[in-house]
Amino acid sequence: MRRWSFGFNFEKTPSIMVLLQPDPFLNELTKMFEQNKEKGSVWVTFKRSTLKCKAVRQRMQTVGELLEYRCLVRATDGKKKISTAVESMETRQILICLVYLILRCEISGQLSTKEHQKFQASYATLLKAHMDSLKKRDRKDKKK
Amino acid sequence: MVYIESWDEFVDKSVQLFRADPQSSRYVMKYRHCDGKLVLKVTDNRECLKYKTDQAQEIKRMEKLNNIFFTLMTRGPDVDITEASMKEQAESQQTKKGRGRRQ
Numbered sequence: 001m002r003r004w005s006f007g008f009n010f011e012k013t014p015s016i017m018v019l020l021q022p023d024p025f026l027n028e029l030t031k032m033f034e035q036n037k038e039k040g041s042v043w044v045t046f047k048r049s050t051l052k053c054k055a056v057r058q059r060m061q062t063v064g065e066l067l068e069y070r071c072l073v074r075a076t077d078g079k080k081k082i083s084t085a086v087e088s089m090e091t092r093q094i095l096i097c098l099v100y101l102i103l104r105c106e107i108s109g110q111l112s113t114k115e116h117q118k119f120q121a122s123y124a125t126l127l128k129a130h131m132d133s134l135k136k137r138d139r140k141d142k143k144k
Numbered sequence: 145m146v147y148i149e150s151w152d153e154f155v156d157k158s159v160q161l162f163r164a165d166p167q168s169s170r171y172v173m174k175y176r177h178c179d180g181k182l183v184l185k186v187t188d189n190r191e192c193l194k195y196k197t198d199q200a201q202e203i204k205r206m207e208k209l210n211n212i213f214f215t216l217m218t219r220g221p222d223v224d225i226t227e228a229s230m231k232e233q234a235e236s237q238q239t240k241k242g243r244g245r246r247q
Contacts, residue, residue, distance in 0.1 A: 037177045046171040046210075048217040071217035086218060120214055124207050133180035134200040 018082050022119040025084035026126060029075050033130040036077050045074045051085055073123075086119050145192040151205055154195040158186035159212065161193060166221040171213045173206070184209065 020028065036042050049072040050057055060067060074083040148154040162169045169188040184195045184206065215223055
């Protein structure tokens with residue numbers, strides 16, 4: 001295991017982001033919701049991203065290549081971070097970044113429109129299942 | 145930052161904010177089970193819009209906003225978002241009909 005670490009202890013580094021495939025991401029997110037039931041909060045962030053660093057982005061722009069955007073979904077409970085990238089249009093395979101290989105992380109592959117919709121639906125179901133501590137409609141003192 | 149009270153205002157402003165600067169905008173959802181609280185936030189690091197709720201019925205609205213942001217972020221900021229919001233409305237109407245028949 002440690003052969004890959006190049007003298008760098010990954011386990012002790014809290015800020016490493018694990019980029020998962022959408023399905024494992026949803027599983028991890030479920031776990032995260034369950035772990036933070038009694039105390040703690042869960043944050044989920046949506047961000048439009050190319051998943052490329054600034055230098056690569058600028059190089060692609062100067063060459064005139066079209067940048068592909070995905071919806072990067074990140075989740076954290078303050079202790080652990082997970083993420084996935086969802087794209088809508090069918091596009092060519094993106095080369096797996098060497099850094100991610102070293103970090104033993106999976107980079108998301110191609111996602112068709114159908115898979116994107118699937119993720120969207122499963123995500124919604126997951127949220128509905130876990131957000132059950134919110135108040136039911138109270139007719140006596142309606143907030144709105 | 146003060147919380148926005150009206151949902152429609154929050155949606156309008158957050159979509160506007162995202163379209164103005166898609167590159168640096170993000171949409172964050174914070175859920176705290178033990179307190180039964182949900183906070184939605186949209187920010188571009190300059191301006192921050194927040195909406196807070198403790199009502200279960202607001203989840204439907206949040207789902208709709210999730211879909212809007214999914215669409216905006218994957219298909220681009222110029223995409224027509226009425227489709228994402230319309231689809232949701234159609235679905236809720238269908239469930240209502242289903243309930244009525246059963247009774």
